[in-house]
Amino acid sequence: MIISHGRKPIKTSAHVLYTIEFITVLGDKQVGTGEEIRLSCETNTEGLTVTWEKDGEKPTCVQDKHIMKQDGTKCSLQILNADERDEGKYTVKVENKSGTASCSAMVIVELKEWRTVQWKQNVMVDSLSKLKMDNDQVRELNFLLYGPVGAGKSSIINTVKTIFEDHYCVICPVAAQSTKSYTKIYQKYNIRREGVVPLVFHDTMGVEKGETEGVRTDDIISALKGHITEGYVFNPILQILKQNPQYHKNSSLCDMIHCLVNVIPADKIAVMDEQSIDKMKKVGEAASILGIPQVVFLTAVDLACPLTKGNVHCIYRSKKIKENMQKCSNLLGVPVNCIFPVKNYHEEIHLNEDINCLMLDAVAQIIHRAHAFVVTMATNTK
Numbered sequence: 001m002i003i004s005h006g007r008k009p010i011k012t013s014a015h016v017l018y019t020i021e022f023i024t025v026l027g028d029k030q031v032g033t034g035e036e037i038r039l040s041c042e043t044n045t046e047g048l049t050v051t052w053e054k055d056g057e058k059p060t061c062v063q064d065k066h067i068m069k070q071d072g073t074k075c076s077l078q079i080l081n082a083d084e085r086d087e088g089k090y091t092v093k094v095e096n097k098s099g100t101a102s103c104s105a106m107v108i109v110e111l112k113e114w115r116t117v118q119w120k121q122n123v124m125v126d127s128l129s130k131l132k133m134d135n136d137q138v139r140e141l142n143f144l145l146y147g148p149v150g151a152g153k154s155s156i157i158n159t160v161k162t163i164f165e166d167h168y169c170v171i172c173p174v175a176a177q178s179t180k181s182y183t184k185i186y187q188k189y190n191i192r193r194e195g196v197v198p199l200v201f202h203d204t205m206g207v208e209k210g211e212t213e214g215v216r217t218d219d220i221i222s223a224l225k226g227h228i229t230e231g232y233v234f235n236p237i238l239q240i241l242k243q244n245p246q247y248h249k250n251s252s253l254c255d256m257i258h259c260l261v262n263v264i265p266a267d268k269i270a271v272m273d274e275q276s277i278d279k280m281k282k283v284g285e286a287a288s289i290l291g292i293p294q295v296v297f298l299t300a301v302d303l304a305c306p307l308t309k310g311n312v313h314c315i316y317r318s319k320k321i322k323e324n325m326q327k328c329s330n331l332l333g334v335p336v337n338c339i340f341p342v343k344n345y346h347e348e349i350h351l352n353e354d355i356n357c358l359m360l361d362a363v364a365q366i367i368h369r370a371h372a373f374v375v376t377m378a379t380n381t382k
């Protein structure tokens, strides 16, 4: 980005000053931890006063780490031994009596990988597809997707089906961004791969602020307990009544939800409204009381992090993703090790192994937790 506030050439008693222009500007950088960052640019004129900013503020310079140079028309900032604190937007401002100009660049510092993923799609899909339920009471694991409008709940189902079924699936309707939930019906989706894989994903209406808007907290709690059957049309004004034909009174372990999957868009954590957060916390508390494990799938990581957008494989090296996971943990009170960033298919026309592996890793986690819940509950009820 270049901003020039120059005026026409002006003549001083000593020499002519020209409107400052950049001949070369700062370029975006992506470096690993411990590497060197070198930002440089060149202007059309000498004798300028140069100042640097990081994220709009004067950078804290450390001796022998930050080296600023100005040589004729060239100026540079060298940062040695980069660490996560060096990530940000850098701006150089140059000025003389004729005016000022500035240009900026983004610096991304890849962290050391703090969580590992297998990144081998075939191995991961094969091992998950072989899942067999050896429990007499429960033949399939039930997952409920719950979260704000437009968070990507329905897209998760499409992405998981796409991966297991090996072709692009848009079986679950998704919306263009809107403030009202596109999904209105409680619908369940099975996963297939050379036969049925015993995983069932339940799609729900989105959470909204306002007591009579979006999916009701009491309805989601009823769904967790297995009281709501497929096809129920959510009513934001009225909770499901026991007389409703879609209310399943005598639910058992096989009807219950075995893992609650909260879905939060990574790019919108900062703007989530308090009422929606409170609703989600209430559902989370109800799940804890029932003993149902809960996790968060953090979607839209591509919109929240340029490093991940460029390469999903780098996700667990991204400072932005790490920060977002921490923010999400603080917001919902879910530990960071229960938060899984995922990327849904939404505009791609080709399948991507990294997107698949990231989702498969998250799915393996929920299977593990749901299975452990079923085993515990089945043992306790014997």
Ligand SMILES: Nc1nc2c(ncn2[C@@H]2O[C@H](COP(=O)(O)OP(=O)(O)OP(=O)(O)O)[C@@H](O)[C@H]2O)c(=O)[nH]1
Pocket (backbone or CB within 6 Å): 147, 148, 149, 150, 151, 152, 153, 154, 155, 156, 173, 174, 175, 176, 177, 180, 181, 182, 183, 204, 205, 206, 207, 299, 300, 301, 302, 303, 342, 343, 344, 345, 346, 347
């Ligand atoms: N960039 C990006 N867009 C996504 C991602 N996941 C979903 N989307 C888009 O977000 C929009 C909403 O997605 P949905 O799956 O309909 O969200 P939802 O949570 O089911 O929304 P409601 O049913 O309306 O509550 C769609 O346009 C998706 O294509 C993602 O990981 N990255």
Ligand SMILES: [Mg+2]
Pocket (backbone or CB within 6 Å): 153, 154, 155, 173, 174, 175, 182, 183, 203, 204
């Ligand atoms: Mg939906």
